[in-house]
Amino acid sequence: MQSMNDAVRGGDDQLDSELIARWKSGDERAATALVERHAPALARFAVASGARTDVDELVQDTFVRAFHSLDGFRGESSFRTWLFTIERRLLLDRRRAEKRRRDRTEIKEDDAATEYDALDAVVADETQQKMRDAIRQLSPTQRDVFTLRVAEGLSYKEIAEAVGTTEGAARVHYHNAMRAVKEFLDE
């Protein structure tokens, strides 16, 4: 069943392809246009995936890697999906590095609380706070799939490419995440 609006998705992909072609032919402004189109989604995904600091740096690293290997981008997936794939790998690398650092360093409870409070100040409403907590308690893969599906509207096929799994597994992750969120909110 054709559920996605191919005209909308195809138009976005077409514009990305044109901008990439323009950049390859020497147009620096095309790079700016590509960054402006996709940086907010990458930043949102980074935060939703648990990145607390240096989101700018993560987004920048993602674009730098993407532009350095733009010749290898064959357009089999959308440019945005490809960016999510790169960013997710960077996030995983960062998580592993943070885990190694945490294993070596004792975490002070006060520091963790301060960081948590600063972020939560953005969300004042209690219901919204509970939704945030519901998302936070998901497994990393469930959270990535859920975020890409709900916040960015990616199809299961695109999510599968971004997180390195199958379309069926992405669907299962999404429905498990939705069930977990509902249960959390019902408690």
Add this chain to the structure above:
Amino acid sequence: MNDCQNAVIRDQLPDLLHDRLDASSRSAVQSHVASCTDCRRELELLRGVHGILLARTPHVDTAWVVGALPRAPQRAARPLPHWRAWSDWRIAAAVAVLAVGGGSMAVLHRTSATPSTTPVVAGAPQTPAGGIGAGRSITPSAAAVPVSTVATGGESGSGLTMTGRLEDLSDDQLQALLDQVGNLQALPVTEPDPVAIQVESTNGVSPEGL
């Protein structure tokens, strides 16, 4: 909060949220949601989560990100304007003509300056000194006519020696040769100058009476 049993519709709720359904699918999902409490609540939940995630989008300094990107590949050379291409073509043609013409003249000079290796037998009939073509067969040997004598008014002195046939030369080369001929100061003469002889009478008798 319960899950609707219609998994197909539930799968499409995020697509409905992002307006990424075609007209017929959107109509089907909307009519189902209108009559299904579970799907309506799930759609509300999706809207809430979507709103939270959008509200938490951090600002990214686009210029800072772009500043770290690699430079765009070098732009391909743009075609020159028509007038510029035409002008360049003319310059190139002029340079080519000058190079060919100048090169030919240099070769001609070098050829004429180089003494012929063809020996001249002593005592052989000589072209009169200063005659046309005299320079070709003259060597600076003791048995031959001295070069200086030949060169005076000869080919080697005038720089008009040719190595090819006339029909091989271009119009410009021919014109250059003609110009040089016109400017030649030491053109050899074939007829001797008339000599006036005056005979003076020593005894008062006119020469005609002798």
